[in-house]
Amino acid sequence: MTESPVSRTLMPVARSLALLAGYGLLGLSFLVTAEILLRRFLNFSLQGGDEFGGYVLAVIAAFGFGYTLLERAHTRVEIIVERVSPGAQGWLNLISSWCIAGMGVFLAWRAGATLLESIEFKSLSGTPMMTPLWQPQSLWAIGLVFFALASTAVAIHSTVLIFSSSRRLNALYGIKMLNEIIEEETASALEPREAQAK
Amino acid sequence: MIGIVGTGAGFVMMLALMMIGLPIAVSLFMTAVLGAWLYLGTPTVLSFGSQMWSGLNDFILTAIPLFVLLGELLVRSGVADGLYRCLSDWMRRLPGGLLHTNIAASSLFAAVSGSSVATAATIGTVALPVLRERCYDDKLTTGSIAAGATLGILIPPSINMIIYGSMTNTSIGQLFAAGIVPGLLLTAVFMAFIAVVSILRPGVAGPREPARSFVEKMESLIDVLPPLMIFIIVMGAIYFGWATPTESAALGVVGALLVSILKGRFSLQMLHEAMLATVKVSAMILLIVVAAQFLNFVIGVLGIPQALTAFIADLGASQLQLILILIVFYLILGCFMETLSMMIATIPVVFPLIVHLGIDPVWFGIFLVLMMEIGLITPPIGMNLYIVQGVRGTGSIMEVINGSLPFVVLMLLFVGALIAFPEMALWLPRLLFN
Numbered sequence: 087m088t089e090s091p092v093s094r095t096l097m098p099v100a101r102s103l104a105l106l107a108g109y110g111l112l113g114l115s116f117l118v119t120a121e122i123l124l125r126r127f128l129n130f131s132l133q134g135g136d137e138f139g140g141y142v143l144a145v146i147a148a149f150g151f152g153y154t155l156l157e158r159a160h161t162r163v164e165i166i167v168e169r170v171s172p173g174a175q176g177w178l179n180l181i182s183s184w185c186i187a188g189m190g191v192f193l194a195w196r197a198g199a200t201l202l203e204s205i206e207f208k209s210l211s212g213t214p215m216m217t218p219l220w221q222p223q224s225l226w227a228i229g230l231v232f233f234a235l236a237s238t239a240v241a242i243h244s245t246v247l248i249f250s251s252s253r254r255l256n257a258l259y260g261i262k263m264l265n266e267i268i269e270e271e272t273a274s275a276l277e278p279r280e281a282q283a284k
Numbered sequence: 285m286i287g288i289v290g291t292g293a294g295f296v297m298m299l300a301l302m303m304i305g306l307p308i309a310v311s312l313f314m315t316a317v318l319g320a321w322l323y324l325g326t327p328t329v330l331s332f333g334s335q336m337w338s339g340l341n342d343f344i345l346t347a348i349p350l351f352v353l354l355g356e357l358l359v360r361s362g363v364a365d366g367l368y369r370c371l372s373d374w375m376r377r378l379p380g381g382l383l384h385t386n387i388a389a390s391s392l393f394a395a396v397s398g399s400s401v402a403t404a405a406t407i408g409t410v411a412l413p414v415l416r417e418r419c420y421d422d423k424l425t426t427g428s429i430a431a432g433a434t435l436g437i438l439i440p441p442s443i444n445m446i447i448y449g450s451m452t453n454t455s456i457g458q459l460f461a462a463g464i465v466p467g468l469l470l471t472a473v474f475m476a477f478i479a480v481v482s483i484l485r486p487g488v489a490g491p492r493e494p495a496r497s498f499v500e501k502m503e504s505l506i507d508v509l510p511p512l513m514i515f516i517i518v519m520g521a522i523y524f525g526w527a528t529p530t531e532s533a534a535l536g537v538v539g540a541l542l543v544s545i546l547k548g549r550f551s552l553q554m555l556h557e558a559m560l561a562t563v564k565v566s567a568m569i570l571l572i573v574v575a576a577q578f579l580n581f582v583i584g585v586l587g588i589p590q591a592l593t594a595f596i597a598d599l600g601a602s603q604l605q606l607i608l609i610l611i612v613f614y615l616i617l618g619c620f621m622e623t624l625s626m627m628i629a630t631i632p633v634v635f636p637l638i639v640h641l642g643i644d645p646v647w648f649g650i651f652l653v654l655m656m657e658i659g660l661i662t663p664p665i666g667m668n669l670y671i672v673q674g675v676r677g678t679g680s681i682m683e684v685i686n687g688s689l690p691f692v693v694l695m696l697l698f699v700g701a702l703i704a705f706p707e708m709a710l711w712l713p714r715l716l717f718n
Contacts (some may be wrong), residue, residue: 118534124348133555144340150567160307167305196333271405
């Protein structure tokens with residue numbers, strides 16, 4: 087599979103953000119498991135798992151949007167796109183890339199505004215922990231800014247490509263082909279079997 | 285406010301944006317922003333930031349990445365092969381032989397992995413070479429894998445149910461419980477169908493396999509034990525009231541991690557791959573959810589639910605008529621929309637009608653999931669069909685489509701049964717929660 091220059095440049099950052107979010111999720115799992123066991127067997131209530139869980143979700147979304155974009159995994163309907171000529175397909179992919187960039191920039195802008203409001207009004211979470219909201223919201227906003235940057239970079243590169251090679255544009259930023267999807271889905275589940283066979 | 289015509293125009297515009305290949309999330313988002321801007325003014329559009337924060341900062345939805353991670357870890361521990369081997373040892377003597385293994389392995393694997401597409405790809409890769417070698421009928425083989433893989437979203441834990449529950453304020457524990465009986469029944473219906481066809485047309489199944497000894501069978505059970513244990517722990521914690529669905533998902537993640545360590549599959553690389561896959565799937569779903577939450581909000585403020593319920597009330601539609609209309613609606617929509625997106629995009633509009641006519645939200649959740657299962661194996665967008673065909677690599681897609689057709693008919697009949705006997709879905713949650 088050919089990799090786009092945008093993906094080559096930004097993927098290391100995107101992967102790191104996604105992994106950070108993944109570790110957050112793993113940490114949450116241990117925290118909540120400890121909570122359940124302590125509550126159940128020692129009648130001791132550890133608190134904050136649910137609040138932390140909400141922040142983890144917001145961060146997974148924000149950190150993951152950009153990674154998912156570069157992996158071309160945001161769901162698109164292929165029914166028309168795959169039936170038109172490569173030239174027309176290029177234009178559809180271009181429109182799509184600019185629309186998602188528009189959404190990305192809007193998300194980052196509004197998240198930034200929400201963060202600034204929380205800082206200005208010193209907003210606290212409505213929980214016993216009284217977390218200052220700017221703390222989780224900064225991470226969230228940083229993720230969305232990265233999504234905005236990545237989606238804009240893809241849109242700009244698509245615009246350059248539409249004038250040089252629609253085919254390349256479609257290969258780099260079009261909807262994933264079926265065999266690519268199957269390869270991904272089975273690689274994870276069946277890798278161990280092949281290793282065993284050796 | 286906005287009338288039926290405006291609502292229809294908005295809906296058509298949303299579909300049109302999806303059709304020209306915009307990401308589903310972007311289509312929902314643009315429709316919501318346009319509606320908010322035209323009818324409610326800029327301040328509503330600008331309120332999106334705080335809306336998005338409160339929508340995402342939600343412990344109920346945190347169950348989604350947790351269940352995805354649980355599935356990714358188990359799948360990477362190599363449970364697929366073991367599952368298939370064990371089930372084939374136990375079921376090979378039934379009429380239809382390994383075809384039953386397809387159904388049973390798919391439903392178990394899908395219950396664990398939570399993704400129909402991943403199930404179709406994985407079980408397809410494990411099963412197709414074996415079945416081809418033994419000269420099983422192509423249509424029945426591919427049909428049973430494509431259809432079997434849809435069972436996962438009905439059998440808990442189901443990400444579709446978590447999203448439905450979170451968007452409609454329906455108890456996820458009750459939804460999970462409601463899926464168990466229909467899930468098992470539908471599995472049984474599929475297997476009965478295979479048995480009947482195999483008896484009527486002996487050529488469809490391959491040669492009769494020699495039976496395995498009892499000891500061998502018991503040994504192979506060890507492979508099924510880890511996913512089964514985790515399923516029992518996760519579900520048990522919910523039903524004994526030890527944990528909420530999200531909390532028990534976290535418990536399941538720790539369990540799956542232990543399984544991968546015990547099976548000697550754990551490594552830092554494996555963990556990272558599982559995390560990346562989890563983040564990718566979750567972010568894909570969450571971008572759609574974020575857009576749908578805003579659309580939901582805009583639709584609510586615009587009074588669209590009231591307009592629609594008034595419209596339906598004018599028509600004097602009964603519960604049954606509405607459900608029949610919705611079956612046709614979802615069958616058509618399922619022809620060109622990916623199923624999870626279809627569910628998320630239609631809930632804001634459809635759910636108020638359901639409530640208005642007094643239809644049980646838990647029952648409707650199960651109905652909706654069944655309609656989505658059907659969508660997964662109806663052409664032209666039935667993802668499972670293409671995946672199975674892709675894994676097979678030879679022959680025509682028409683064989684897969686024709687092979688799945690009987691299962692589509694069975695599922696439609698099953699929906700009819702669910703309408704006639706709502707207790708199929710509602711009995712277990714009532715028993716457990718009242």
